[in-house]
Each structure stands twice: as structure tokens, then as C-alpha cells.
Amino acid sequence: xSYLTIENQQLHVPNDPxxxxxxxxxxxxxxxxxSRKVIDAAVAKAYSGEKQIQWTEILAGExxxxxxxxxxxxxxxxxxxxxxxxxxxxxxxxxxxxIRSLNVALRQDLDLFACVRPxxxxxxxxxxxxxxxxxxxxxxxENTEDVYAGIEFAKGxxxxxxxxxxxxxxxxxxKIRFPETSAIGIKPISQExxxxxxxxxxxxxxxxxxxxxxxxxxxxxxxxxxxGFKNWGYELAETEYAEKTFTMNQYATIAEKSGKPAAxxxxxxxxxxxxxxxxxxxxxxxxxxxxxxxEKYEVIATCNLNGDYLSDALAAQVGGIGIAPGANINYxxxxxxxxxxxxxxxxxxxxxxxxxxxxxxxxxMMLTYLGWxxxxxxxxxxxxxxxxxxxxxxxFAHSMTGATEISTAAFGELLVTxxxx
Numbered sequence: 001x002s003y004l005t006i007e008n009q010q011l012h013v014p015n016d017p018x019x020x021x022x023x024x025x026x027x028x029x030x031x032x033x034x035s036r037k038v039i040d041a042a043v044a045k046a047y048s049g050e051k052q053i054q055w056t057e058i059l060a061g062e063x064x065x066x067x068x069x070x071x072x073x074x075x076x077x078x079x080x081x082x083x084x085x086x087x088x089x090x091x092x093x094x095x096x097x098x099i100r101s102l103n104v105a106l107r108q109d110l111d112l113f114a115c116v117r118p119x120x121x122x123x124x125x126x127x128x129x130x131x132x133x134x135x136x137x138x139x140x141x142e143n144t145e146d147v148y149a150g151i152e153f154a155k156g157x158x159x160x161x162x163x164x165x166x167x168x169x170x171x172x173x174x175k176i177r178f179p180e181t182s183a184i185g186i187k188p189i190s191q192e193x194x195x196x197x198x199x200x201x202x203x204x205x206x207x208x209x210x211x212x213x214x215x216x217x218x219x220x221x222x223x224x225x226x227x228g229f230k231n232w233g234y235e236l237a238e239t240e241y242a243e244k245t246f247t248m249n250q251y252a253t254i255a256e257k258s259g260k261p262a263a264x265x266x267x268x269x270x271x272x273x274x275x276x277x278x279x280x281x282x283x284x285x286x287x288x289x290x291x292x293x294x295e296k297y298e299v300i301a302t303c304n305l306n307g308d309y310l311s312d313a314l315a316a317q318v319g320g321i322g323i324a325p326g327a328n329i330n331y332x333x334x335x336x337x338x339x340x341x342x343x344x345x346x347x348x349x350x351x352x353x354x355x356x357x358x359x360x361x362x363x364x365m366m367l368t369y370l371g372w373x374x375x376x377x378x379x380x381x382x383x384x385x386x387x388x389x390x391x392x393x394x395x396f397a398h399s400m401t402g403a404t405e406i407s408t409a410a411f412g413e414l415l416v417t418x419x420x421x
Contacts, residue, residue, distance in 0.1 A: 006334035024089020026344025027354035034412030112328035125319035126399035140201035141307025189225035201301035216302035246270030325361035352407035353394035
């Protein structure tokens, strides 16, 4: 047993890595127990027993609070920092002061700047779209800035009054319509934070043979924050990735100087040369585009709040967040938490109705991150095959014609059986 290590931004993975897990709250323990058996079976099958994950439980959420009096113990953060990688179920958001969100706290404390959400359709899954199979993209959501930084002041407090006075007196701000009853939030978007996220998206696209990266922003209104995100993204592509990309910013420059035919020719030459095309879409338009023309988009890089909206909207298009995986990664330090993207669902906790697919597909992302792609493929393949049998958990059984509802544990056992066939 040994820990993962990283040297020169390269992850080194032993055959028996120690990987912490957080079972989670609500339905968390049920989906974890089902998922663990599937993950272990996939690893054993893929590598004929030569590789094995050494799981170790760490605490966060309600279980941590009951046992330690803390929602997020320091020992948990230390364990993840040491192990580099962790798998996590859903966590309850504490009520009252202190930590606003355990998920946000983990991302910020470990500087997990990239929230990576692949979205694809599995045949047979109920979807509100006529052609859900056209939806197949990966979202890179900036994870540490934007309104999620938590810089917010409540109406009527001394802090908000002081801030409003500062804005009015020193910056001549006149557009706070009702200053006496306003709460104020601050939205930090940095060049460094934006570019490291966009670089991760570009690297992913290049490594996986994608043709486009789309920068999604609201820069037409927020010109210096989200407009900065777009501009810094283009700047990065045109300097650090100049030989591998062609941007629509370059297209616009050529069109302005030499005319649209010249810009069209440059664009076609870039495509013919296999260059990655970097474009951008305004956020509200993007919410239309993913419904109308999802096949046009492959890799998306966006700010924190936009990414939250887009991730859930896209998940709904392919069957809901019950089957949507997610990862939070720092590609520089190697730290990563792979997690179920849904909530704790306390109303069905303990009833065996929960769908473990989000956690399982996130575990598949983790296996791929470790370089164990063969095991990840077995997990995904088993889910695809299980769905075609229409033996599914309650969420899908209620909307699939001719489906048979089985428990969370039984669905996990079905996946193990398929893997071992």
C-alpha cells in the first residue's frame, strides 16, 4: 500500500494506491456500498488482480459532525492532500453560520480549480429531448472564483453600509437603486484563475481529439469580469497554444483588416490543418444552443456560476443528475475529488431507491485519471448494458416503459455480474 505521488506535474500511481472515500449523507452510504463493489470488480477484472484500491474512510458532513463536532475536520483535508485523490458521496449543507457549503469549502481549501463534468446520453435513459444522443460534451467550470467566493454582505449590516458608502463616495457609484435595503455581493474573476481553467480545457481537448473549445461568458454585460474571462482565454490560446489553435478572435481581426473572404479562408485552412478552434458564446444564448444544436459543442470552458447552470441543464437533457458524473481537479498539484453530483435525497435515504450511477461514473473518471482506463471502460460498459435490460432503480423505473424496479444494492450486483461475464 502506498500513496500517489506527483513529479513535474506527472501523476505516479502504484498498483495498490490508498484512496480515501467519503460515503456522504442521506443516500450516500447506500450508493457508496453498491459502487464500491462495482469499482473493485472492474479493477480486478481489468488487471487480473494485479491492481487493487486500498479504500480508507474519511469524514465530512453529518457523520463527521456527530463523531467529531466538526462538519469538515482538518484530518479529512490532510488525508486528501496526502493521498492526492478522493471519492465522495453527497454531503448535507450545514444550517446556520460557518461553512456555507461543504462542497465549496473542499474545492477552495484544496484549490480544486477545475470542475469537470462530462455529459453524454446512455441509450434507453428517459430524456425530454427528441434526440438526446446529440448531447455529448465536457464542461470545464472554474471552481474557486466568481460569486462562489462568498464575498457577500447582508442588508442593513455595518459592513454593507460601509461598502455602499465607499462605492458612492470614492468611486462615484450611482447605480445602486435602493442603497438602504440592498445586500451586496462581490464577483472576483482573475486572469490567472481564468487562464489556468481554460488551459485545462484546451489540454483536454487536444489530448482527446476534440475539434472545438467554447468559452461561455456574459461579457456583453459584465465586461471586465466575464468579458475578461473571454479575452484572457483568447489571449492564452493565441500565445501559449498558437501552433495548435485558431480563435474566432483571430478570425474577427482578419475579417476587419482583410475582409470576410480572407477570414473564411484562414478558418478553413486552420480546420484542414487539424487546429483546435476556440470560439465563444454568450451564456444566455448557450442555454438555447444546448437545446437546439448540442452536436455543435464538444468542450466548454466557463465561469463558476454559468458552469453551475449549464451542468444541471445539460444533465437534464440526458436523463438527470442521477447519471451525471463530476470531478474537481487541480491539474498542477494533482489533487482531485471525484463526486456524485446530486444531493443527499433524505426523503428516500435507507429505502434502496437511490441510483448509484452518478457516483459510479465519477469513479470511472477517477480510474481514468489514475491511468486505469480499462477499468473505467468496464464500469461504463456495464452501466450501458444494465440500462438496456431495463432493470433499474426507482428514478428510471418510473419513466421507462417496461422497466423493472430493483434496489440500489441489486443494481450494483447486476453491474458486478455484467463485469464478470
